[in-house]
Amino acid sequence: MKDYSLSELKNIANLVRQDIIRMTTAAGSGHPGGSLGMADIFTALYFKILNHNHELPHWQDRDRLILSNGHICPVLYATLAERGYFALHLLKKFRQLNSPLQGHPHQHSLAGVENSSGPLGQGLSMACGLALGAKLNKQNYQVFAITSDGEHNEGQTWEAVMLTNKYKLNNLINIIDLNGIQIDGYTKNIMPLDDLKEKYKSFGWKVLTCDGHNMKDIIKTLTKAKTSKQPVVILAKTILGKGVSFMENNFSWHGKAPNKQEAEKALNELKKYA
């Protein structure tokens, strides 16, 4: 696998962001905010961290990425396409009839998508099952779960948090997209999570934090997480809508697509940084 430099990775993340704007605008719906916020982390994962091969998407020993908050699938689809899992022009089919790019991911529709998701709170449990299965099968792959701060409102997430510690799943890394925003507003108002670091620590996890928009920090943290002897959670501080000034930290962009003019404005901003 090619060893991408930091500046190359930053450029790819920028392309992923442009894809997200184009896809959601073409679809006229979707969730651009959270998707833009996770573009740097997804780029780091698929271009640097994950042990995978886009030409052999079902290779048995590949690392698995379980996306729990499925509504940010534009970032998954865009990253997979940029990585070569499928042709970039397929991104235009996002949310269209007869498309493999479903509004929320469907495992059997598209190679590279490991799990079906949409209803929040189910992904970490699936990641636990996969991690248990890996140990049972004596396989060395690692399982990366992507969860959102909002879905820590769901009790099931905490059921899985307990189980991870019980079975000492050191092959599981939970990356929490900590953007502080959920569909109806700010997390601190809807349902305060308070100190997630202390919460996870008390459940027996190793807690790492990173700036979700600092590529160097992301890679350093993910690399460290991969060698942990205990379950790891990464609290990734992100900004909803990152890269597009009028979307940043504005919860109205959680689940609304930009119109043509807004998309143009967004793309112009993004292209400046490329």
Added chain:
Amino acid sequence: MPNKEYKSTRDAYGEALLNLAKNNKNIVVVSADLAESTRVQNFAKKYPERFFEVGVAEQNMLGVASGLSLAGKTVFASSFAVFSPGRNWDQLRISVCYSQANVKIVSTHAGLSVGEDGASHQALEDIAITRVLPNIIVISPLDYEETKKAVAAISKIKNPVYLRLHRQNSAQITEQKSPFQIGKANILQAGKDITLVGCGPILNEAIITAQNLKNKKISVEIINCHTIKPLDQKTILKSLQKTKKLITLEEHQIAGGLGSAILEQVASHYPVPVKMIGVQDSFGESGKPEELWHKYKIDNHYIFQEIIKMIKNK
């Protein structure tokens, strides 16, 4: 016709699972703190590395089951029917059915026959909420022997399955050599005046009724429709073409159960007079199984009375 010995379908599950696990190393079991009650505890003792206890957390149980299936395992997930699929329906829908996960939801303690624990623990809606989901197979075996065959059969297929089992000992109706095939209803006894289609151990009440009706010169064809989904439309239709009358029987709400499935898929295009026997839109209560079957009108006395009515009304 029933054998003397009474055995439970949950015991059959535990024994069959243990037996299958010997040769099929791919089988794993997930439990939500009911290993003893659901009879998977012997598997847990013998194969601890393949047994996962998630605690009282049925939603997590199905998520973990789905993940294990992503790792290539054949997963049996067991709890009580009120909790699974009762508590974890969204997980069943997305993590299992939409994902086409190789997960077998095997739940015990279905129906009124849970008895003294009362309404909160008597699953009367589980067939309805499972059979509406795409990709799943729904099976309610008749007795101990049939449950063993059903467990073996579902371990060989990749589909999501809901297997509905019961707590109490019940009459053994089938024998070791009786046929069992997923999706193929069995005619328990041939008859010509009326067709009774049912599922689960409650069918023993129909057998008693049929015996009692012989004095009245009424002959009942009893069909054991153990697979509710996919429904064996052919066998039921053939019987209806002969008898022109249908009674359905289940230890479940009338709404959404086996009877409803038959109306949707068979009687809707071959209309015949129908009487559906099941719980009539109410919760159960504490009591002994037989007392409850009587009070909630699914026992042999009620079936008898309803068949007489139907025959007279022709």
